[in-house]
Amino acid sequence: MFESLGEAVxxxxxxxxxxxxxxxxxxxEDGLRTRAxxxxxxxxxxxxxxxxxxxxxxxxxxxxxxxxxxxxxxMAHASxxxxxxxxxxxxxxxxxxxxxxxxxxxxxAAPTAGGAGVLPGVLLGLARHRPVTDDMLVRALAxxxxxxxxxxxxxxxxxxxxxxxxxxxxxAGMAAAAGVELLGGSPTEAVHAVALTMQGTLGLxxxxxxxxxxxxxxxxxxxxxxxALAGIxxxxxxxxxxxxxxxxxxxMGEIGRTMDVRYRETAGGGLAATPTGRRLAKERLVQLxxxxx
Amino acid sequence: xxxxxxxxxxVMVGPSSSHTAGACRIGLFARGLVGGQPDSxxxxxxxxxxxxxxxxxxxxxxxxxxxxxxPDDVRLRDSLELAEQAGMAITFTNxxxxxxxxxxxxxxxxxxxxxQAVVIGSSxxxxxxxxxxxxxxxxxxxxxxxxxxxxAQDVPGIVAAVTSALARTGENIASMRVSRRQKGGDAIxxxxxxxxxxxETLDVLRAIPAVRTLRAxxxxx
Numbered sequence: 194m195f196e197s198l199g200e201a202v203x204x205x206x207x208x209x210x211x212x213x214x215x216x217x218x219x220x221x222e223d224g225l226r227t228r229a230x231x232x233x234x235x236x237x238x239x240x241x242x243x244x245x246x247x248x249x250x251x252x253x254x255x256x257x258x259x260x261x262x263x264x265x266x267x268m269a270h271a272s273x274x275x276x277x278x279x280x281x282x283x284x285x286x287x288x289x290x291x292x293x294x295x296x297x298x299x300x301x302a303a304p305t306a307g308g309a310g311v312l313p314g315v316l317l318g319l320a321r322h323r324p325v326t327d328d329m330l331v332r333a334l335a336x337x338x339x340x341x342x343x344x345x346x347x348x349x350x351x352x353x354x355x356x357x358x359x360x361x362x363x364x365a366g367m368a369a370a371a372g373v374e375l376l377g378g379s380p381t382e383a384v385h386a387v388a389l390t391m392q393g394t395l396g397l398x399x400x401x402x403x404x405x406x407x408x409x410x411x412x413x414x415x416x417x418x419x420x421a422l423a424g425i426x427x428x429x430x431x432x433x434x435x436x437x438x439x440x441x442x443x444x445m446g447e448i449g450r451t452m453d454v455r456y457r458e459t460a461g462g463g464l465a466a467t468p469t470g471r472r473l474a475k476e477r478l479v480q481l482x483x484x485x486x
Numbered sequence: 487x488x489x490x491x492x493x494x495x496x497v498m499v500g501p502s503s504s505h506t507a508g509a510c511r512i513g514l515f516a517r518g519l520v521g522g523q524p525d526s527x528x529x530x531x532x533x534x535x536x537x538x539x540x541x542x543x544x545x546x547x548x549x550x551x552x553x554x555x556x557p558d559d560v561r562l563r564d565s566l567e568l569a570e571q572a573g574m575a576i577t578f579t580n581x582x583x584x585x586x587x588x589x590x591x592x593x594x595x596x597x598x599x600x601x602q603a604v605v606i607g608s609s610x611x612x613x614x615x616x617x618x619x620x621x622x623x624x625x626x627x628x629x630x631x632x633x634x635x636x637x638a639q640d641v642p643g644i645v646a647a648v649t650s651a652l653a654r655t656g657e658n659i660a661s662m663r664v665s666r667r668q669k670g671g672d673a674i675x676x677x678x679x680x681x682x683x684x685x686e687t688l689d690v691l692r693a694i695p696a697v698r699t700l701r702a703x704x705x706x707x
Binding site: 194220223225226231234235237238241257293296297302304306307335337342350353354478 | 490495506560562
């Protein structure tokens, strides 16, 4: 796969194809799997994502510690000024997948389990308001995968290495490209959506209570989806981010490498280290009866 | 090289690719070393696996792997109860393993019939694992391929005997590694193959006099 989104856009424009179509072609050229096998694997991922959204929206799941659950269903019955729009549907779907994840349900790591709600949140939230086919959704997933592959090589996809900007931040960047692909935008618009999204998640720390993928992870998947929507909307309106997308990704990597270890999934800083964060973690972890030392 | 399907995937039971999916795969590898469901397993959790493993279902994931469940199997959630029903005795202990280890590491001792195996494995991110020690021998196995693991007497010509046997039976080697604790003692051989070895291959290898305890382990990733 590519190591630069700039190069990918150039090639997509020369060949006059979308980023997702390019990703499918290049993955097949790499030779490990045929095009049909790749599409089949992405279709299965799409089916699992749909199942996770539906499961989470039922609203009866509780996480392993009991700290999270039921908010996706709450969001699906939103009554605020944006109720019934793409925006609230994206939030509900992202929460749903992440609640399923926290309850040991089946999800697709995209790129990780901790950021697994953002991409299905954005894609399936958009799909509720647009006539889209599964083929279009599969190509959108391929576009997301291309972006994730570039981030993996240039920066990181691990909260322990780069903070939450490398998990929900990267997932939001991937979702932005996928959203533009789904809505028929150009490769240039797709990568500007990625840049506009990821500039908004730079510096985001990984600070889960008790080290569990629950608080704030579940909510951060929803806000990650919201930032991706902002990136998509701006890029499709013609907004162009002045710093090239590859340099934004490099910046995420650089910030991650210099981020204090307290903010890299160790539960040593951020929300995890607040008085309430510490108290909740202690109560819940005691309840889980950890193994004897 | 990063593949699209490394990024959009794996399909897995949550909540953590490293603490759940990766942990399950190490359990699967340990199961493979004794050729099926262990009668008993002693699971030692190190580092972050010990600290936050319970909340991430690391114990359930490892027990599930030992029962033969893959990371996308919903039975992982109930694996501790299923292990009990299946008569697999399993204990968990938090430890600090000596030497350098990745923060997400476990040592698993499994027994089945008269066999015993000890494996150390680390979950290195996004559900990928690295098996670093088998029965006291340092190794490096990712589990992305079916593998042959065996201990053999450290005699000249053993590698040639094994590779020519594999060539004869039409197996293609993806990678190989031989490691020993001392000269002239036993050495561990690990061959990763493109496809699972045939029964004929296993018979041919078992017939080589220097080869002891041959195990064929399915791919775990």
